[in-house]
Amino acid sequence: MLTVGADAVVVERRLVAGELACPGCAGVLARWGHARARVIRVGSGRVSVRPRRAVCRGCRATHVLLPVGVLLRRADGVDVVGAAIVAKAAGLGARPVAVLVDRPLGTVRGWLRRFGCRVEAVRGWFTRLLCAVAADPVLPEPAGSVWADAVAAIGAAAVAVTARFAVTRVTVWQVVCAVSAGRLLAPGWPAGSINTSSSWAALM
Incomplete structure (x- = not known):
């Protein structure tokens, strides 16, 4: 894929x-x-x-x-899933997050459970991506929770990707979708090395 x-x-x-x-x-x-x-x-x-x-x-x-924007085996676009993750990182529980993104509670709980199982691995993966693509990477300051730290790393890496490859008119979560090959919530991701040469086809 x-x-x-x-x-x-x-x-x-x-x-x-x-x-x-x-x-x-x-x-x-x-x-x-x-x-x-x-x-x-x-x-x-x-x-x-x-x-x-x-x-x-x-x-x-x-x-x-x-x-880009479509996640593997998910019926909702990555920007909707991303909004739920950001809301959870801001301290909201699953029920108010579900109301915020206008999705069934069970669906949102599933997203948050899957992301929560890998939140530290995701933070580390996007921190490595930031260091791989930024000319002079500035690591995000601690944001108060592991979820907030992960969201901060995602945002910093997305900015670095768009700056290095002169990408415009894409959202942070579309960048996430591209660099994860749509596997943000798929089993087994993140794993392996970061490929900085083939992830950008979706953004060009």
Whole structure:
């Protein structure tokens, strides 16, 4: 799975031009049909997406090209999930967070439980990302809780990414979606090294 830009026309053009690389072997990706259509809840509305599939010309692995802002196996956009995480970091409980983002309590509890199980690992991962991409990284000051520390690290890393790669018109949480390849709440993430060469296709 690879996170790409939200504009399907641009994604198609980049595929034809051979500009998208396989996350496994860095080979050139080519068109290979579509994944099933999905409805994603964004803010107070819904959007339908039908992600492109691609096949690597080198290793022959296939990948779903998930638009930035869409999380793996989640029905809600990353900005909605991010708003819930920020609210929790500010001290709100699951019930008021659910009211704030206008989502079912059980859904929000699931997001917060999953994020809470990895909150320290996420803080460390985004701190390393900040150090990897910033010319002169300034680490965030302690913010009062492990949740707030994680959100501060996420924000600082997102600023560093957008500055280094001259990215505009993206939200902090879209950057998070891109650098995590849509796996912010997926099992097993974060793990492994930080790849600073292939995570930016969704933001360009």
